[in-house]
Amino acid sequence: MDSIEKLANIFKKFPTVGPRTASRFVFYLMKQPKEKIEEFAQAIVELKNQIKFCRFCFNPFQPDSTTPGELCHICQNASRERKILCVVEKETDLVSIEKAKKFKGIYFVLGGLLASYKKEDMDKIRIEELKERIKESYRFGMPKVDFEEVIIAINPTPEGNATSMYVERELKQITSPTPFKITHLAKGIPVGGELEYADDETLESAFEGRK
Numbered sequence: 001m002d003s004i005e006k007l008a009n010i011f012k013k014f015p016t017v018g019p020r021t022a023s024r025f026v027f028y029l030m031k032q033p034k035e036k037i038e039e040f041a042q043a044i045v046e047l048k049n050q051i052k053f054c055r056f057c058f059n060p061f062q063p064d065s066t067t068p069g070e071l072c073h074i075c076q077n078a079s080r081e082r083k084i085l086c087v088v089e090k091e092t093d094l095v096s097i098e099k100a101k102k103f104k105g106i107y108f109v110l111g112g113l114l115a116s117y118k119k120e121d122m123d124k125i126r127i128e129e130l131k132e133r134i135k136e137s138y139r140f141g142m143p144k145v146d147f148e149e150v151i152i153a154i155n156p157t158p159e160g161n162a163t164s165m166y167v168e169r170e171l172k173q174i175t176s177p178t179p180f181k182i183t184h185l186a187k188g189i190p191v192g193g194e195l196e197y198a199d200d201e202t203l204e205s206a207f208e209g210r211k
């Protein structure tokens with residue numbers, strides 16, 4: 001396999017990139033000066049070396065002087081309502097909810113959806129990690145928190161609904177220090193729709209009407 005093909009095969013795996021776009025990326029890069037190419041390669045290596053996953057919520061972040069520890073900016077912020085935990089499927093959902101500026105609690109990134117109720121699929125999402133954090137937040141860099149509410153904020157797609165039901169069932173089984181409510185976002189995110197693409201107002205009313 002030559003270098004052109006090798007790189008095109010890498011780009012082809014990027015979200016939304018097909019073979020034709022992948023080839024265009026390669027030819028675009030070939031025309032760039034050597035310094036630009038080195039800068040590009042360096043930026044990729046830095047991404048992997050400098051970004052950490054938050055020890056509590058799994059949100060990726062770049063540690064700096066304000067977040068020297070292992071927690072992301074949200075988890076470190078003592079003015080957030082830490083008794084309210086919002087469970088999302090993926091990082092981009094968290095970003096959309098933050099952008100709407102309505103929710104003031106903290107998050108947990110589940111890392112995927114259940115394709116089925118088979119064990120191998122259940123092992124792919126962070127359900128055990130979620131339960132551990134609710135039971136013993138202090139083991140993961142947080143102060144001791146007695147959660148009052150866990151909001152399940154997962155897309156209302158068939159896989160999303162199956163995942164929400166599974167998460168709820170698992171959460172009902174845990175004996176946390178204090179009992180907590182389990183809520184779901186209000187309808188409003190279009191059925192089959194994606195939280196990631198909902199506008200701020202829709203997200204706001206989905207949070208306000210949660211039950």
Ligand SMILES: [Zn+2]
Nearest residue numbers: 054057072075
């Ligand atoms: Zn965090």
